[in-house]
Amino acid sequence: MNEFIFPFAALVAQVPLQQALLLAAIDPALGGVLVSGPRGTAKSTTARALAELLPEGQFVTLPLGASEEQLIGSLDIEAALRDGGVRFSPGLLAKAHQGVLYVDEVNLLPNQLVDQLLDVAASGVNVIERDGISHRHEARFVLIGTMNPEEGELRPQLLDRFGLAVELQNCFDAGIRREIVRARLAFDLNPEVFRSQFAGQQEALSLKLRHARATLPSLELEDAVHARVSELCIEAHVDGLRADLVMLRAARALAALEEASAVSVAHVERVAESVLLHRRKEANAPSDQRASEPRSQQRPKDTDEASFGYMPPEPVDITAVKNVRPLAAKKS
Structure with a gap:
């Protein structure tokens, strides 16, 4: 594992995010964690720090513009037909097994890729099917998706399929800001010394994760x-x-x-x-909310009963205009 990763135990003012990530690491079938917040709120730093605590420690990033084959892998159909065996080229899902799959700006990915990501994150199995030939493999990873709400939202159907969500905010507490900056400056100045100060806490966290995974079913x-x-x-x-x-x-x-x-x-x-x-x-009863709104802001419901008091559209009498010449026929 890269020695220059910021330690998970050294993160400052990230308790809700740390808890959500640890829970997803204990039970990846939760379906991953969606982290929403502005730039500069340590989303990627925290995701990388979590990967270091896991047994294998893989940290795989899904880039924007990735294709379906890059994500799920591909099958060599010609080789299968010729040799009778399946030749599988692993994708990012296979490489992330037992680690972290990090998706920055997940809200900008095509919906189909997000669907596939969430399916595999929940099931722990990736299935590739091409022309009647299929291959499956384990793909148990912690899915971490991040997004900046200013750049667009996820469809509600996709939001619901993320297990946990955390919303980060810019910090305006002077004391906490100083603590965060001091920790980062100390890490950048001498990563090895800084990491050694948290080595015991890091090892304890790794042991807690392994123990929690083992005791979870009981x-x-x-x-x-x-x-x-x-x-x-x-x-x-x-x-x-x-x-x-x-x-x-x-x-x-x-x-x-x-x-x-x-x-x-x-x-x-x-x-x-x-x-x-x-x-x-x-x-679910919008009448409560509507009653508190000014009448000018209330809109009728899409029901027949709600149309009471609104003038229905009337047909236009086309006979009155049927003899009018088109504008193009007028002389200038």
Whole structure:
């Protein structure tokens, strides 16, 4: 692993992001982490730092403009027909196995590629099919997608498929800014010395991740935990049940990280915001919201009942204009 990577344990004022990434590392089936925020908020630095804690430590970047074959890999059909065997050229998904797949500006990728990324991130298996020939391989990685909201949004259907989301903000606290800058200057001045100061914490984090992965399946989810998850998701008016499933998995991953003997409601409360941030909707009864708006800003609903009080369109009497000559026929 590159010795000049900024240590995960040395990150300043990134607790929500660090927690979300550690949970995704413990249970990659959560579906990855979407990190939203302006430039300069250490999104890529934190992603690289996480990769160093993982067993294999791969950090793979998906560039903008990547093709489908670059992402999922390719099959040599001619060789398969000639030799009877599948010749597979691995793509970025295969190279990211057991590591981190980092997608900067994920909101600018074609929707089809984002769909494929999220499918594999959740299932842990990549399947390539060409002309009746298929190949599959394991692809378990931590998917980290970043975006700047000023440059466009993801479709709601894709947002929902990211397991966790964290929104970063510019820091306007003078004390925290000084702490961040001092840490970065010390790292840039002498990376080896700086990293040695956090070597013990880094090793402890790596051990905690490995232990949490091993104990994760043994943690059961009690009825009280299920009940609180349901309450939170109903209050947030989320679509479907994906949020419930992700919240339960995230709470279990947090309990495993903290070496708890059971998943508690407190674990649910601490992961809820990262699960609901990108899924939360307004109340399903828009009349409450509409009642608080000025009448001039209220729009009719797309229903027959809502058309009451609005003048229906009337047909234009074409007989009155049928003898008018076209403008092109007039003399100047």
